[in-house]
Amino acid sequence: MLLFDDYKKILYEKINKIYKIDENDIEISNSHGDFTLKIFKLRDKPDIIYKNIKDKLNDKFIDKIELDGNYINFFIKPSSMIKTVNDSVNTFGKYPNTFQDTSRVLIEHTSSNPTGPIHVGRIRNSIIGDSVFRIIDRYGYRSCTQYFVNDSGKQVIALYLGHIMYHKDEELTVENLLDGYQKIYNEREKNSGINKEIEALAEKYERGDKELINNIQNTASVVLESIKKSLKKLDIVISTYVWESNFILYGDVYNVLNELSDYLQSEGTAKYIEIGDKKIFLTRDNGTSLYPARDIAYHLFKAENFDWLIDVLGEDHKDHAKDLDYILNNYLDFNARVSYLFYGFVSLESGKMSTRKGRIVTLDDLYDKTVEESIKIIKEKRPEYDGKKIEEISNGIASSSIRYNIVKVNANKPLTFKWSEALNFEGDSAPYIMYSYARSCSILSKSGDYNEISNDYNEHEKKLIKAMYTYPYYLKNSVDYLRPDIIANYLLNLVKRFNEFYLNCTIIGDPEMKKRITLLKLYKKIMEDASNLIGIKLLNSI
RNA sequence: GGGCUCAUGGCCUAGUAUGGAUAAGGCACCGUCCUUCUAAGUCGGUGAUCGUGGGUCCAAAUCCCACUGAGCCCGCCA
DSSP, X not given: OEESOOHHHHHHHHHHHHSOOOGXXXXXXXXXXXXXXXXXXXXXXXXXXXXXXXXXXXXXXXXXXXXXXXXXXXXXXXXXXXXXXXXXXXXXXXXXXXXOOOOEEEEEOOOOOSSSOOBTTTHHHHHHXXXXXXXXXXXXXXXXXXXXXXXXXXHHHHHHHXXXXXXXXXXXXXXXXXXXXXXXXXXXXXXXXXXXXXXXXXXHHHTTOHHHHHHHHHHHHHHHHHHHHHHHHTTOOOSEEXXXXXXXXXXXXXXXXXXXXXXXXXXXXXXXXXETTEEEEXXXXXXOBOHHHHHHHHHHHHHHXXXXXXXXXXXXXXHHHHHHHHHHHHHSOOOOEEEEEEEOOEEETTBOOBTTTTBOOBHHHHHHHHHHHHHHHHHHHOTTOOHHHHHHHHXXXXXXXXXXXXXXXXXXXXXXXXXXXHTOOSSSSHHHHHHHHHHHXXXXXXXXXXXXXXXXXXXXXXXXXXXXXXXXXXXXXXXXXTOHHHHHHHHHHHHHHHHHHHHHOOOTTOTTHHHHHHHHHXXXXXXXXXXHHTTOOOOSOO
């Protein structure tokens, strides 16, 4: 829960005593005052409503109230807004302050099959998931992240078999594994014997063959470690890894099947559950388990320790998630709240991505190219920077840019990856945000430290103050709708307000310096707070 | 064939959840501002009947219906 002087709420509560209004009838206004009340639905005439409200609202934080057509616009004193921010930062070290929520939240993200390097399609999952985790955590929930490692499906078995067939005596490297995986998928199309072989291995695996399990986990681990390494470049570290096979080996899947036995139907010896006219198969003819069964067991496991489960999933999982949700809530003893956060696929300009066909842009590739481009620009713009500094900045720009470009787009929209956009560092971009921060740092490094709140701020200062003050509203929205893009857009707007202020107000040596330095310090604080939520790395200079 | 999702200037995105004041940014293009705190910046300009057609409403980018186009799903894959 967020703690701050919520003027919007105060306005709502007071007005609601005079006229029955909805909390949403008051909104943050970007052009007409600070908050706006829509009065279309009220019965009285606008000027009567205006008079009634104006007469009863005499709070200190209100600067003025104006009637404009069917809107009543509230202007908040900039000094009240900035005092709210300043007090919170000085007392709690952050704005807004939070109250720890007792709910434990688990965000499951990435969870991609360890059958190949992470690419720009899958990275959307990780970036959204990690940002949601940071946002939820900032809001005051006790939260952590988890990766569900598939080490028991046909894909991973194919990965293992591919290595044996094509690179048997060679080292277990990601390159060799990926090559074998792609070859075996080509071969499968011509040779159905391979499918039988995979199924036989799956059966052996489920019966608990120690050696096979070990070998497959080793194989998967090689790829998983490389995925972890790639994610680390974007500052994404997942708290816990859970291996899918555990749910088979320790009997959880078996228990799920028992608990569901009243609802299970058979086709041959395979078991399925019927939802509507759809058959959801939980086991194969040979008795081995299928992904839905393992996923049910996994969710029951998660619910043992967490109150709110957030699953970040590709849109291809929509139907599956719906079925899973139905089974959990109707046929099983399941009490956690589950949110499914779907994201649209990322495609390349040349078309769909495919690991099996080798048509991907890997994260490592994207990262390296972004660093390279960034170094080129730094050398051009900042010839005085030395190698170490260039390295620090280019790495910061690469991870921030990649994250920002993906997180800023609403998750449910499809995304086409374009190099020209990924490598553009102007306008709506991570460097734009980083640059503004560096400017504020530069000034602070050349000035003294002041803490002064004034009663008088000009238009540019007011806009910046309002952008800072309204941070909690965007933070709350991004939690309520699990939308990190709201933070990305908030941040962009905040930076624009700062740039406006920076260009129009001289700070060092100006008579107004003290109060402006105070604004700068608070700006820095909120920038750090919000940037961290979406993984933008701020540097003192870029 | 059935289901889900998306469609906003030449291109990319916000706004749609909660209908409401001139549809907001970025890229590209044209022009402005460096003897002042980082020009990866600023300011201005060109450019959108918000996919099409209906409907509801005092009011529709936003809600409803139909259609068109794109993506995804409809496996004893995950």
